[in-house]
Amino acid sequence: MAFEGLTERLQNAMSKLRRKGKISESDVKDAMREIRLALLEADVNFGVVKDFVKTVRERAVGTEVLDSLSPAQQIVKIVDEELTKVMGEEAVPLNKSAHIPTIIMMVGLQGAGKTTTAAKLAGYLKKNDNARPLFIAADIYRPAAIDQLQTVARQVDAPVFEMGTDTDPREIVRQGLAKAAEDKNDYVIIDTAGRLQIDEKLMQELQDIKEIAKPDEILLTVDAMTGQNAANVAKSFDEQLTITGVVLTKLDGDTRGGAALSIRAVTGKPIKFTGQGEKLTDLDVFHPDRMANRILGMGDMLTLIEKAQTDYDEKKATALAEKMQENTFDFNDFIDQLDQVQNMGGVQDIMKMIPGMSKMPGIENVQMGPKEMGHMKAVVYSMTPAERTNPDILNPSRRRRIAAGSGRSIQEVNRMIKQFNESKKMMSKMSNGNFSGMDQMFGKGMSGRLGKMAMNSMVRKQKKNKRKQIKALRRRK
């Protein structure tokens, strides 16, 4: 239910933005409002939301928009990244003491799941670390709390140190630690009673236990369904005890667990584990990035965004290829040029108009009557599209085929290919704005500003036609 509400909200925001190519400040503001509400609805603490939205807004204004992402999607992407950042980039492992035992203290409100988590943790350590943990039953207040610990401890096969409910928890911990030292347990897990962060007497008790045990790890256990209060609880426990990490329980429910974000943002302490079920193996290492998706309730959307991003990269790559193609010269361009020249009235006529051209050595060999041009075209048209764009593959066998196809001699085909290669060289020089070769070719006549302008316009025209060709080609595909 909540999921749908959120996705719907975000999509509404997006439909408003969909047709906008560029994000203006006010668009961002609208989108931010939606995201703000979405986060608040996911139980993220309002103070945290406020700061968060501010950061995202600053980032969102003025970032380059990815082509294939709508501005709203882009904002969601930023939100996701920031969420992950706030929650920590990657999983944080348990602290481990240099000397045994490593002491872990479980603290939290009533009913958060400390005892169950303690048992899960012991199971986890036994499995992954071959640990020999000892539980210390320091909850003397809740009825049958020790029984509960003993039962779950039996299930994970770990010993419990308990002294009943009449001994002060401080004393229990002291003696429990002595027992652990004696038995050489490598992990000690202290299960404390649930308490409110505002209960001064009981909080003092925890501080005393901390003094006695000097735990390597103080894990605050928090119910993932906790609302706005989660931040207060975490902050207060952290201030009084300096917790080292957080366990988020009951995540197998349908909560979106905004509490996770609040806690991390308020205390800066990492969430180390999550409880995801009632079985004693249901303990998972926390992955911040996955949680970010869950909070926004839009795993699909993010995949979509990721996909859009890869699409975008592909598009960029094609564009780059096109650009490179634009600067290459192939038979398509050759034909294009021939057509241009033909429209102007034949090469020889043009050449005559160019001063100094007639003095060029070997100019008389250039036979470029309309008939010759027709022959050249025939040769090119006998090529496959691949051969036209990539003339380098023209081996003798292909040349023979082309000659047969166009009804010209093999020599003529060879000469034409040679001519084409010359043109190619010339074209690449021209596109690079390098006319030195041309000067030689055309003599002094082509120098000067006017000549350059003429050349430039020709290059531009050629490029334009080339782009058209590529486009047409793409359409046909």
Added chain:
Amino acid sequence: MGLFDRIKHAFTGNKPEEETKTEAKYDKGLEKSRKTFGERMNALFANFRSVDEDFFDDLEETLIGADVGFDMAVRISDELREEVKLRNAKSQQEVAQTIVEKLVDIYDEEGKDEKNSINFAPTGPTVILFVGVNGAGKTTTIGKLAHQYQEDGKKVVLAAGDTFRAAATEQLEVWGQRAGVPVVSGKAQSDPAAVVYDAVKKAKNEDFDVLLVDTAGRLQNKVNLMKELEKIKRVISREIPDAPQEVLLVLDATTGQNALIQAKQFKETTDVTGLVLTKLDGTAKGGIVLAIRNELHLPVKLVGLGEQIDDLQAFDPNEFVYGLFKGLITDEPAKENE
């Protein structure tokens, strides 16, 4: 006379001081909730400069921060936008008054035909079924309630329907000893419906007045567990047609938006008749009561205010709301605007 006016009257000195011992305790337990709600609202008004979008954002945040609930917060700020336009309210007092009026109106309107006391069967045993997610405080609530009814001279029996969680039965048994009432229990991991059946039989045959049924905590999205709950209820209804007289959803007051989903799901499977709000002494928010009324349409019947056996109170919503808005209406010299 609307609730708003009644509240106003209550705070302009017409209400005689008749605080009994329980009321004092009740007040103390909820002191924090009230204080913070009032403080929050006052802080909001103190920062008030002009009625603009930023103000409505702040208002939303303040309300959500007070756990008024997301929908309600948005609804109030939306309605307020209209209202402020209509009345052309500009000054801090005008806006403040409009907001409080709005809150009270919504609260009043949603709460019609609400019954905040526990239903008892006219004859035969009254069965009260307790449901809720893990760690909400079902067993503790039952223990406290058993004590209360026992004190009232009722004959009470408990059913340890949580056969799943480690030592849950033992926990209930300890409460049974404290309150001095018998507990019907079965083996760990056995069928809870069987335990409940035994308990209902016992209640019927031995003429008990009240049967309080504990169940294992379950997350509302676990279909099988919810089915189990359905079965338990069916077993009760088969033995005593009108029972259970009450199905109480035990709700941790610190729960966020998920509370609404919990209520919805539990309502679907077990036809919840009322709520028990536990751990209310720890929340710095009183707003949850408003949210529940607005969005759940379920009456709060009991509130848990501490860990002691007598820390369970019947809930008087009006009393609570009086307290909630106390600081906001008394300093209000807005009379002449009307």
